[in-house]
Amino acid sequence: MSESSTPTPEPGGSLAAGLDVDDARTAADKEATRKAEQEALEVERAKAGEASALTRLLGTGMGRNLGLVIALVILCVVGAATAGERFVSTGNVQTILSLAATIGVVSIGMTFVITGGGIDLSVGAILALSSVWCTTLATQDLARDGHWVAMVAVALLVGAACGLVNGLLIAYGGIVPFIMTLAMLASARGLAEIISNRKTQIVDVPGFREFFNREILGLSFSVWLFVLVAIAGWVLLNRTTFGRRTLAVGGNPEAARLAGINVKRHTVMLYVLVGVCCGIAALMLVARTTTGSSTHGTLYELDAIAAVVIGGTLLAGGRGTIVGTVIGVLIFTTLTNVFTLNNRSISEQSLLKGAIIVAAVLLQQRLASRNSTTT
């Protein structure tokens, strides 16, 4: 809390002198108002004080992330205890990270959309369409004749275009995000099936696979790409006007609009952003599996939304955390890995995942009502 007691110089130019409204009120009266306000504030604080120190800590951003890290560590301990060598081996850690990278990049984009008050159910389908479009014979021919960057360009453009369609119809067409992206989910995957004729498309562009799969400091390029996207996402959300606008648009779109923010344009940009993230994720998946397929990314929307929500981003918008999302993704990926290593069924995983999501949201709501400032 800053308590700078420096006398105020010019606020807003020439207004300084007159802004001193002291003369209109006596000192005693000020004192009274101050007391009254302090009291109101203290009541507020006191209410918050009823929560235990732990929930208070969990209420702060730092504390929430700490809680998530602890959950992740416990999960790793369980993994090491039950699967031993197989869990802690370098190979396994690399597997976890490269799986996390794909879904992670999608989740970073999703964090922005959800923070901005929207939702995108079509991420998996957009990913599939991007993967198919960038691996068609035509694209691959182009890549072989020219440069493999052509595939990258196609994937990113397809993702951005799908996001643009989502965004325009949501912002200017007035379609509810849930319905619009549900429609995109169906259409994009349908288009992917038409283009690929429901066949898996093998990639044999030499430069592309080498580039994405080469290892730097023991980790594949895809993992580093995820790290890069996460850092860029954090900076974008927390340090730029774009991020500030995202929080404003998600927190109270009407207030944001009346403050002069172009809410519609910003909404479009958010969906384009998540589309581009899907394009990047598609490239990572294509490189890892060396295929493009209309079945890629199935149910990614659920994993991404789940990771974002357990990470601490408010589903209602207005508050988002990239760090939380990254840890959320790692938790889910590690969980899957531990289950797989212990030969437990996919069904059991799904059951537990569902329970975790419910628990996380319950916890979030409790914290939100405790820290509520909007009584």
Added chain:
Amino acid sequence: MTPQNTAPSAAPGEVLLQMSGIVKEFPGVRALGGVDLDVRAGEVHCLLGQNGAGKSTLIKVLAAAYQPDEGTITWNGQEVSFGSPLQAINAGVATIYQELDLVPDLSVAENVFLGHEMSRGGFSQRARANKVTRELLTRLGHPEISPSRAVGDLSPANQQIVSMARALSHDTKLLILDEPSAVLDQEGVKNLFRVIRGLTAEGVAIVYISHRLEEIREIGDRITVLKDGSTVATGLAVADTPTSRLIELMTGRAIEYVFPPRPEFDPARNDVVLEVRDLALEGVFSGVDMTVHAGEIVGLTGLVGAGRSEILETLYGARRASNGTVTVDGKPLRRGSVTNAVKAGVGLCPEERKSQGLLLDQAVYTNITISSMNRFARLGFLDRGEERARAEQLTTSLDVRPTGVVRAVGTLSGGNQQKVVLARWLLRECRVLLLDEPTRGVDVGARTEIYQLIRTLADSGVAVVVVSSEVEEVLGLSDRVLVVREGRVVHESAATEIDESQVLDLVMEGSAA
């Protein structure tokens, strides 16, 4: 101790409720430190106090939403302790909070009987519920409201009547009204008073909370004044207590000049900043012309629903005008584009501060810098230190309390929130400032500051347009006044050339038909 009020009732003037020595502590703070209140059957007992004086806490204790830590409550001669709001309701205490808790999609009758539906064998008895509702509405003087209409279609004033009908559907002996006139216009307030008089005549006691002293003067019998969580005066007879004494009790001082002095204003010497020509919004208002000079405050007044707020919102671009032009410093604004208006130097402090003005969960400083963000950004990257420093300067000079720009703006009181919205436009250095009900929900002390601030802004060359339901405020603050009735400007003159009753005449004319 016999009351002057001799309304015919079962037991007029008998003490219905006696609260003594009520203490309510939240960990670390004493919200109520020994409050006494006695309410008699058939009286209107007014509760006065600044924001944070403890009025809300007291009525929550009374409604059993909070349990008191100390003190006794005597109800109908018996010492009681209501364990839950439901017990209080069953005993006959009904509360109508500021935010009405009605379900907009349900019918009037369904809302009235929400929670205690009339049914037999699990089937609802719609006809009987409608009949009883109609009786209740008639008792409240509003037989024209249909019990089967959806509540969401009713005006705010009528919704309040439905809320009261719900209170009366229980056997209510004490009705608590928290700022009931905040959502009402002149006509609505008259109605409300008629209803209140009817209820007190039947022996119902009313606890009435309001910031508007003139209302209390009109409807109240006795007054209790709270300050800093305790009773500073109780049982004052409204008729014998001058306003200055009440303000003194509330604030510990007497106010002399509520409105800042008006400087001599000569339009010829100042440039025209805002020019509105033939502005119209389909079905709401039309043919609005307005010229505002630098340094001038123009007041817009009229009934709620006359189109005042809509005029502001339309010229700000928040609604798309169907006709007309708005120019700022000679440059025309694009229709229906807030972004364009803000770029041209127009700022709006909207009517609903909480839902339209502020990002309540976010820090004070981001709420201030939101409209001038680009000034703090290089290539899109924000300099947050600079943002905070500028916000700190502004909040200090506007005396926003408590201090500290990183706290969530939602934790501030109404007056201080309004200062934050004003600080936003101060920072923006706008040319035109539009203020919609700038002092709604703001206590007496902070009002004076806000009036002073608005005048100071005008003196610095800003063109100001103020919309207010309070005629006194418009007349006291503005240089020029426009009266709006049914979507048309029916009068324009210097503020000094017209008085309150003339404005009311203009405003009401034809509206009774």
